[in-house]
Amino acid sequence: xxxxxxxxxxxxxxxxxxxxxxxxxxxxxxxxxPGNMGVCVACFTxxxxxxxxxxxxxxxxxxxxxxxxFVLGSMVAALVHREWRPSGGSSPLIxxxxxxxxxxxxxxxxxxxxxxxxxxxxGDWNALPGIAGLVIGIAIGVFFxxxxxxxxxxxxxxxxxxxxxxxxxxxxxxxxxxxxxFQRTAEGDPAGPIFFSASGPGSMAxxxxxxxxxxxxxxxxxxRTRFCxxxxxxxxxxxxxAHLLRGVVALVVAAFATNLALGQFQxxxxxxxxxxxxxxxxxxxxxxAGLAFTLAGGCPGRQVFMSGEGDSDAAIFVLGMIVGAAVxxxxxxxxxxxxxxxxxxxxxxxxxxxxxGLGLTTRVDSGNVTIGx
Amino acid sequence: xxxxxxxxxxxLSCPQPVILTRQALRDHPxxxxxxxxxxxxxxxxVRRLAEREGCSxxxxxxxxxxxxxxxxx
Numbered sequence: 001x002x003x004x005x006x007x008x009x010x011x012x013x014x015x016x017x018x019x020x021x022x023x024x025x026x027x028x029x030x031x032x033x034p035g036n037m038g039v040c041v042a043c044f045t046x047x048x049x050x051x052x053x054x055x056x057x058x059x060x061x062x063x064x065x066x067x068x069x070f071v072l073g074s075m076v077a078a079l080v081h082r083e084w085r086p087s088g089g090s091s092p093l094i095x096x097x098x099x100x101x102x103x104x105x106x107x108x109x110x111x112x113x114x115x116x117x118x119x120x121x122x123g124d125w126n127a128l129p130g131i132a133g134l135v136i137g138i139a140i141g142v143f144f145x146x147x148x149x150x151x152x153x154x155x156x157x158x159x160x161x162x163x164x165x166x167x168x169x170x171x172x173x174x175x176x177x178x179x180x181x182f183q184r185t186a187e188g189d190p191a192g193p194i195f196f197s198a199s200g201p202g203s204m205a206x207x208x209x210x211x212x213x214x215x216x217x218x219x220x221x222x223x224r225t226r227f228c229x230x231x232x233x234x235x236x237x238x239x240x241x242a243h244l245l246r247g248v249v250a251l252v253v254a255a256f257a258t259n260l261a262l263g264q265f266q267x268x269x270x271x272x273x274x275x276x277x278x279x280x281x282x283x284x285x286x287x288x289a290g291l292a293f294t295l296a297g298g299c300p301g302r303q304v305f306m307s308g309e310g311d312s313d314a315a316i317f318v319l320g321m322i323v324g325a326a327v328x329x330x331x332x333x334x335x336x337x338x339x340x341x342x343x344x345x346x347x348x349x350x351x352x353x354x355x356x357g358l359g360l361t362t363r364v365d366s367g368n369v370t371i372g373x
Numbered sequence: 374x375x376x377x378x379x380x381x382x383x384x385l386s387c388p389q390p391v392i393l394t395r396q397a398l399r400d401h402p403x404x405x406x407x408x409x410x411x412x413x414x415x416x417x418x419v420r421r422l423a424e425r426e427g428c429s430x431x432x433x434x435x436x437x438x439x440x441x442x443x444x445x446x
Contacts, residue, residue: 011421083413085438090384145392153384156411156438226414231387238388239395239422297386313386368393369400370379 005081005224013225014232014247020221022254024214025118028066030262031206035273036122039066039218040115041300042106042289043274045318046325046334047202048172053192054326057334059200063176065208067304068169069215070222074308075166077223086162088312091151094358095313098296099303099320100327101351105288107325107334108281108344109133110274112300113229113293116286117248119275121255123267126275126282133283137290138233144295144359145238151295151362154313162310165318176208201274222305230290230299274337281340281348288351295355376443377404382419383411383439390415391422394444398426403446411439 008016025038037043043060050061078084106112109130111119116134119127141149175194183191190196197203205211221227225247232244259265269277276282293299296317298306303321306314328334333344380397382390390410397406408423410416419442420430428444435441 009417081413085412087384087411090386145388150389151386154386155384226417228387234388239391241421241425243421297388368381368385369397370381372376372379 008221008224011243012246014227014244015250017218017221017225017227018247018250019254021114021218021227022118022121022251023258024218025114026122026255026258026262026264028206028211028214029264031210032204033206033211034201034204035264036119036124037111037115037201037274038118039214040111040118041067041304042103042112042321042325043110043115043201045103045300045321046107046329049322049326050197050202050329051176051195052322053195054322055329056195057329058202059197060202060329061195061197062202062205063172063194064205065173065176065212066215066218068173068176069212069217070219070301070304071166071169071308073216073219074223074305075219075310076216077220078309081224083223084162084310086157086159086310086312087154088157088161090154090313091362092313092316094151094362095296095317096320096323097354098292098358099317100324101354102289102292102296102300103321103324104328104333104344104347104351105285105292106300107328108285108340108348109289110276110335112289113286114251114299114301117229117252118255119272121252122259123265124272124275125267125269126272126277126279129279129283130286133286134230134290135233136283137287137292138230138294139237140287140356141291141294141359142234142237148363149295149359151297154311157310157312161312164312165307165315173212219305219308222301223309226302228298228302230293231302234294276335276337276339278335278339281335281345284345284348285335285340288348288355291352291355291359295358375405376407377401379407379409381409382415383409385415387414387418391418394419394422395426398423398428398444405446406444408442408444409439410442413440416440416442
C-alpha cells in the first residue's frame, strides 16, 4: 500500500481527494442526504448544534456521522503515518470567533466552500456568486497575510489535548446510536440530550453506517492529501501554485458527472434544494466565510481534519463553528429557501468588520528569521 | 554551518511558513537557507515552494519532532 500513500502525498493527491468527495457526496444524496448536501461542513456542524439542543430550529437537528468520520478518519491516518501531533496555543479565542463568524457567513449563503462546489456540480447556479464571494474573501485574507498577519505560534501540547476532539466525536457517535431521551417536555416532546428533526433537511440522511464510512474514508484521504478548498485559491493568488486548486476542479467535475449519472443534475437558479436566489448575500456571506477561513489557515473541512491530527486550535475553530451555527439560528441570521433574513446581512457586515480589524492589527511576532545558520 | 539565514516557522499556520521562506529567498539571493517547521504539511509546502524556486532541498527530522530543511541554490 506504500505506492498508494506515495500518490496521496504527491502533488496529485488533492485531485484524488476531490474525486473521492465529488463522487461520494452525490451518492450520499441519493441515499438520503439533502439535495447537493452530500457533505457540508457548515450545514452539518449546524445540524450537530441542533442535535445537541444548542439551537431549537426543529428542521435542522441531526448528529451527522460524516463529521464524526472526518475527525476519526483523519486521526487514524495521522496515527498510522506518525503525523498525530497534539498542539495548540495559537490565539485560541480569536480562532473561536473566526469559526463563529465563518459559520454565520456560510449559513447566510447556505453552505461551506465544499457545498458551494457541490452545488455548482449539481447545477445550482446560485453557487456562482457564493464562489465569487469566497474568492474575494480569500483575496482579502491573502492581502493581510502578505502584510504580516499572524495568529502566532502553536506549541506541542499534551496527549489529552489532542485526544479531546476525537473522544468528543466518539461520544457524539454513541449519542447518535443509543439516542437516549432523559426527559420530556410537558407536551411530551423529547428534551434531550439529543434531538432529531422529524421534517426538513435535518430529517434527510443516508444510513448511519454508510455516512460514517464515507466520513472515515474522506477524513483519511483528506489528511494524507492536505485537501483544502480555501488554500486552493489562496495558493494560486499568493504563490501561483495550483496543485490544491486542481483538487477543487476535480471535485466539481466528479460531482457533475456523478449527479448526471444519478439523474440529479438540475441546472438553474430557482427551486434549488436548500438554497436561495439572492445573489448579493450569497456573495456577501461567502466573502465573510472566505476571509475568516483564510485568517484561520484553512477551509472548514481542513479545520475538522486538523482537529483529528491533534491540533486543538483547529478544534476550537470547529467548536466556534458549532456555536456560530447555534447563534445563526437562535438569532434568525441563517438564510432559508425564501432568502436571507433581515438580520443575516447585518451579522455578515459585523463579521467582516471583525475580520478586517483582526487582519489590520494582528501581527507576527519577531524572531522568525535570523541571519546565519 | 554556512547558511545565510534561518527561518523559524515552527508552529505557524498555513501559509505563513511558505510566505516567510519565499521572503527569505528574495532577501538572500545567494547561499543556503535553513527553514524549521514542526508539521509534515508545512515541510511539504516549503519543499514544494523551494523546488519551484530552483532550490535543492535536504530534510532532516529533528529528534524532538519537527523538521529542518536546508535549501541550497
